[in-house]
Amino acid sequence: MPAHSLPSLSTQITSDLCIKCNICASACPVAAAADRFPGPKAVGPQAQRFRHPRLPSPDKSLDYCSGCGVCSLVCPHGVQIAEMNAIARAEIFKRDGLPLRNWALGRSELLGKVGSLFWPLSNVPFKIKPLRVVIEKVMGIDARARFPDFSRGTFRAWFKRSAAAKRTMGARKVAYFHGCASNYYEPRIAQAAIEVFERNQIKVALPEQNCCGLPMQSNGDFESARVYARNNIRKLARWVREGYDIVGASTSCTLAIKHEYHAVLGIDDPALELVATNTYDIFEYLAMLDDEGLLNTRFVKRAETVVYHAPCQQRTHGFGRPAADFMRRFGFAVIESKADCCGVAGTYGLKKEKYDIAVAVGQPLFQQIADENPNRVVCDSETCRWWIEAHTGKKAVHPIEVMAEAYRGRRQ
């Protein structure tokens, strides 16, 4: 197994590495779109000096940070700006109380459970304009923000019925982390992942699991996020000990497990280290198999032009963009997005005071998609896909769906 490296400096201490070069400020997509946000250097390492339990809070504008992580990537000095901001935001809510909206937006698992129970009725309320206006007034969730439809039946239910679960093949074993989106809204993505594993003779198991906790974390509810994180660590560690790798197609869920449980939620225990070092984004995993010559590469070539947007969370993983390379091997013309962020950043763009900022952040991407006018947009993150669909009218799919098609030789 590869060596592990949890960061040795605590996240907040990295503010001392800042040389005030403003590189992060020039890259932050929110600062570029909104002057209410002074930028990563100001709310990150600069404000950090003034964060003290007995001093007035310097964090008047911090909540405008979308958490996209672009700043942490470009900083040449290893300042963990985005992570620092997330921690500071949670401190504010601990002090002032968590708004109902943030509580609700963090509860994707609860929402999913209720939504699938009452399917298809559960899809209706989100489409009733007057109700949305009331929700906007009461909770501050923008009435214009589009919500995805609950699917008929969850991925877990499908998996238990499907043959894939029973067919045990190959020495390589994956315990699949589906996340809330694939389970309640888009089972097709997890199904495509299972299909790709089958084509590679990888044995798949479906571990007990919870929401990764990222929606709670980014809405400032660290206490709940830690409960979910600890549950996942406990439930997943069992599988790792039995020789399974944890793989997921929701790139923000796997990033939460690999990086944020430790760097943002501050969890420090050997079980996390075990789980984190054995958790992979699905394309990180497939690229690794490919490097080792273990991937089935009998792709049926087919010409299609797509725009591929590597979402900010995908880039924070730091393994490049293997999905784009794979699609080229499928015969695709892949136009890579020039945008750092689509704007929505999880649940950020759904909030009333942030909706317009999020749309402005996404504008360069929406424009590029309009100019290129591809058949489909490809993107690894669910909230980004929904946001891109809502603002471009284009179908947005996960690269794993495209890969399943490439094995099958046809589009679904």
Place this chain on the structure above:
Amino acid sequence: MAYDILIIGAGLSGLFAGCLAARRRKKTLLLARGVGGTHIGAGTIGVADDPSLVKRPPPDHPYAAVGKKSMQAALDEFRIICAEAGYPMRGEPGKNFSLPTATGAARHACLIPETMIAGDLSRPEPFALAHFPGFRDFSAAFAAANIRLQITNHQLPIALPLPHLPIHRDSYATDIARLFDRPDYRNEVIAAWEPSLAGAPKRIGLPAALGLQCALEAKRHIESALGLELFEIPILPPSVPGLRLFNLLRDDFQNHGGRLIIGPTVKGRIENGTAAVSADTNGRVKDYKAEVVILASGGFLNGGLIAKFDGAIHDSVFGLPIEAPAQRSAWTSEHFLGPHPFAKFGLRVNKTLQPLDANGKPAAPNLRAIGSILAGADRLSEGSREGIELASAWRAVETTA
């Protein structure tokens, strides 16, 4: 996947090496922890304030290792890449422009973007400096007072109002540049400036923020509408002219098939005489295979060199030791702005740009070092920073042919 060339660092030298390698159809990967010096530099190319440095460099200077031929070839190819991107660099090697800095001093560079051409201090036409009220990163009055000590053809500074500056916070140069990219905004600016320009000279210096994507278009648009010449003066970071260079080199690299990953911290090791590289991908260390590794991780400022409190200095990727006096007091000289010994600290290399170990032998035959990590140059006092970056990048890629 095994790469032909793996480059560590996304500053001017790493990016330029990436472009050269990708253009020569090498399978190239560039890894960097963050972006580099482009964003804090002036966005111009200085080779040497004194041309004899290139002709007769001291034996331990990077110019002695790379050779004159590399310098010429590097500057030529750099100009081609910039021109193809629609952002031509003007000037020629061996002849320096003298340009005003934000403090009103004169600095030298041999290749400069068209947005700075009209700032040439040797030109006789009168000029004035302008500041944008509300934008605090440039004071025309301060710069002008200094310029007055040196030359006489400048006139009193003027104020040019900018509409739609941020009101809830200070502006960054990038805020202004993004506004200038929009033709509708420029029309507003033209209308707003016209009254302030009555009686002003026809040559105006401005803080460097004339557009990020379409700087030339912005400059020409405003110039032709107002019948004058504009020139940019580099200011505090973030450097807009530097960002333009970063963007165009990055795009050129990627358009030629180069792979770029910004974010992970890279660790190198030398195994059986071969440089090997791995990167921290947020949770797991991933190995990368490459025929040749080019180390472009910069000097002290960008983290390529690390000085410990005990006086030991090493490079941050491979941990190669750097020669320096044991007494830290010997690293600096008395004068803050004077030459300092530490400026010359760095990796010593041979003519193949292979870093040398204590015995003068290559540390690893497949390793090259380029840019600000190289020993033997006082870049600030020589005016040689970008010349070293470009020429060493060119030479390193040539050695892999």
